[in-house]
Amino acid sequence: QVQLVESGGGLVQAGGSLRLSCAASGRTFSSIAKGWFRQAPGKEREFVAAINWTGGRTDYADSVKGRFTISRDNAKNTVYLQMNSLKPEDTAVYYCAAKRSVGLTTTAGTYDYWGQGTQVTVSS
DSSP, rough: OOOEEEEEEEEETTTOOOOEEEEEEEEEGOEEEEEEEEOOOTTTEEEEEEEOOSSEEEETTTTTTTTTTEETTTTTTEEEEOSSSOOOOGOOOEEEEEEEESSSSOOGGGGOOOOOOOEEEEEE
């Protein structure tokens, strides 16, 4: 099993920045690619960003490209999501996810482990 714990969420004004962290524990060697998803009230969970084991490959949703950056520090078993130029429409609960299989995917159903989520609220 892999346990994921997100942190770094909060309230920020539009145009501001936040950095989310996702610390993994347990059988971390079994999780390879990691991703961030978000879910706004009344909406389905949507893909935000993903990163492979080495950090050499990343993928982003079109809505966050150029504003968000995903990175990882495998020595710390931690994945980060740097969010800049935040907009009110970025308001959501952000979830960290990990998958055992190789390859980046944008589909929530392909991820095996999930964190509890951290709230990000962007005020206008």
